[in-house]
Amino acid sequence: MTLTTPKNTKKRRTPTHSEPVLPPEISAWFARRRWKPRAHQLALLKAAQQRRSTLLIAPTGAGKTLAGFLPSLVALGSGKQQKKGAGLFTLYISPLKALATDVARNLIEPIEEMGLGIRTETRTGDTSIARRQRQRVKPPQILLTTPEQVALLLSHPDAPHLFADLDTIILDELHALAPSKRGDLLALDLARLRTITPDAMMVGLSATVARPSELRGYLMPQTDPDRVTHLADLVTVEGGAKPEISILEVEDEIPWSSHTARYAMREVYDAIRAHKLTLVFVNARLQAEVAFQELWRINDDNLPIGLHHGSLDTLQRRKVEAAMAAGKLRAVVATSTLDLGIDWGDVDLVIHLGAPKGASRFLQRIGRSNHRMDEPSRGILVPGNRFEVLECRAAQQAAEAGAQDAVLSRSGALDVLAQHILGMACQAPFDPTDLFTEVRSALPYAGLSRNQFDRAIDFVSTGGYALRNYERFAKLKPSDGGKLRVSNPRIAQQYRLNVGTIVDSPMLKVRLVSARRSAGRARQGGRVLGEIDEYFAEQLPPGATFVFAGEVLRFEGMRDTEVFVSRASSEDPMVPSYGGNKFPLSTHLAARVRAMLSNPGDWPGLPPAVAHWLELQSERSVLPASDEVLVETFPRAGRHFLVAYPFEGRLAHQTLGMLLTRRLHRAGAQPLGFVANDYALALWGLGDISALISEGKLSLADLFDEDMLGDDLDAWLAESNLMKRTFRLAAVIAGLIERRHPGKVKSGRQVTMSTDLIYDVLRRHDPDHLLLEAAWADAATGLLDIRRLGDFLARVKNRIRHQSLSRVSPLSVPVLLEIGREVVAGHARDALLREAADVLVQDAMGDS
């Protein structure tokens, strides 16, 4: 495969000659603001004049958005458009609807000041139905919207008319959007837009990425996908000043195992006090709650500190954002909800609580401070535990080197393809061969085989089962000229209700009520504080206290889709709010941590407690070389432990733990359980693992052999809850299962059928089915991280360093401390039922 940029292969950087001339009203506007158009803004204008699609990579604060729109403003300002269709000229697509709205605001103002009279509107899920309908008939000249809205617009029969005049498509935050299922769907929709208007030009706006060529390819039609990848032009704006990053050092001992960085809150507070506006980032929503709570506990100066995360009520989030923008806040504790897009206020410090898990996300977050390019952004890393000290140093080094995490190149998801095929059928009858060619022109689907495509069509039409008895119910029917059409207009309505790839786990509203007065059932009124997922709510016993929306709350009960809580009098929440990190440690940072561990020359800068810990480890056990995996076995408290240190992230470790448990069971080691974190996993059992190894009854090389990804994996997948969850998501996206719609409360009498039943039946009777293939592909890179596990097993072949110890090793302490904190699913289910049955026996035998 070769990579090409059509016509010329020159990379465009800063143009020096023949700069395009701005029309007077626009250059006057620049002059009034005492601004000069920046080099990359003019570069994009020139590319547009040559009708070349371009990827712009620039740090925040570089005027990226204006660069993207400038060519459209110039063209539309001239007023010389010829209308073939509805007159929609520029389509702007953003991953966040809030960002689309914000960009619209920032665009409408200059358009008015320039006196260009260009009609600009947004369209999101929040736009009124009347307005959305009007927009389809009479669209604005510039439309700002989200990928899901584009898919919806394309599913209507009038789509060719609506998009007939399309000149420019701007894709914002492309680095965040492209490598995901939403990105797959968008890629397919872009392919359709290109079919409608082949001359439309793409502009991608992105933060710095490890491999720009993938985003450049995403912007281009892949007309010859087997042989070449066409790439869009590239304009790069080099970052301004290097970020200044430090790692917080505190007097206190660094904890062995925690992610909250609670121990360092006093220092964090002092840093906030010394700055104008600080963003405090954490990795998980519940960590945000803890940090917020802790900061207010010591907030002697009553500094205005806010909280921002995805579960909070939208209204509450908007309030925090507005307060930030108005300069009324001194700090905001936030999760990834503030990673992207909008700039709220003049942030001068970013604090990261806990290790950032990935270099790219960290750089993005650090970039939220100091939006002037020529000034350095300032960041402080606060490791949550000892391993995180190493990880924070790795992140610091990566940031200084400007190194990014490589995003795995992805092949387009098959469930998304199925959804798209149905959407296209709703738009108009289609010729399968034409659609296949169009689909393959989208980069994520360039490698799609005709067989996969035909199976996807078959799936959409009749479910695609080996037992072909749904032909008479087919959703797609042949029409004239070998085309396929939808067999029933109702199908289009169904499609529109299910469009999109974001499938949320069911969320429950959290409603504040007064404390329990009686055992009364009906509790009404009360403010909605936000939403929590069903999973978390399910495990709360009545009376439990937990932290949410910055308050300690008492769980009173649950009814339909609402959770009732009251304000708790106690300060200490009973339920640990830590929900686990959302993101596993990136491969890139993991490699840096492994290297650091193996090289004592790197240790002098470490906090004494951490350096001492590592020295102790090399005395009592060993520190592995960076290409090895260390496996320790030792007895403790009547159990025998095996601890391995792959550094491949929690998800891959969990899968490895499940598979090793099966194998140790077969080897007679009687495993009882395991626990995993980002760095290591620990298994324990009744059998003496050290003895089994020394007697030659168990070989670690066999134990860690790649063949575990065969039968053992297969057997485990049959019962894996994570796999079932993955399947459910794929089933919803592919349209097999209808989405649960908010507000559609299921009546108590309704019998619910779970997708688990479908998964079980399908696995047994149709193991090659398209949906299982799709779910498998997701699991491999998602919740089970099998791809990474496979890479790891290949990497450590013949590189297992075994240490048989008489007692616990220093390095194993952090992961051992996680025992009991994590619930291990899988085999545990019958054990749980057995335990419940025992409770019954106790009840029966007791006095009651």
Add this chain to the structure above:
Amino acid sequence: MGMLKPERIGLDDFADQHVSICGKSFLAHKSGALYWPAERALIVADLHLEKGSAFAARGQMLPPYDTRETLAKLAAMIDRYDPETVISLGDSLHDPDGAARMDANDIESLHMLQEDRDWIWITGNHDPKIDRALAGYVLPEIVVEGIALRHEPRAGAVTHEIAGHFHPAARLVLHGTSLRRPCFVGNGLRLVLPAFGAYAGGLNILDLAFEPLFGMDGLAVWMLGHEGLYPVAPRLLKDD
């Protein structure tokens, strides 16, 4: 708790459990089937055959394997207990047209199960009529040794009854893990069977629908596990 507690004989072998209803002795199996040794009768409820194709007819293409899956499960139970009589307590088909959509192979499997034994279809709300192609006797209900076998449990404090219809399921929360499984629910005087069909969902027994049948006193619940059937203390159970 009252005097009527679930039997706890043979907790070591969890595959089936003794259950008594008005003094008669039964075996409840982890598959959801109930065996009556004295009558050599196997009782199942809510097979919902052809539920998959019923959904497909409305545009939701569920895998078409539910009928064969359910019949295979039934065959395993017939193998295990070798009953003289099989009684299906209604909603055997998901809808009255279900039989017409059934695959010829599946009909043949059914006929093979019916050989050498009596087969009784009790009618239910989903299947007020049973297609002749499915053979067997068709009855609205039947009384055996004083015990009424019917589809929908009678409202109120009725005794001497075995029924289905409600698809009972129970949700258990222990150590922060939630587990929802189909279950048998009874009080020693009457029993409701879980749905036996592969695609039949479940209704939480804490739902109001169950209140007129049992109240909360003396309730006995057996949850279906993968390895066995487990009696569970009702106080551990939770609403959905």
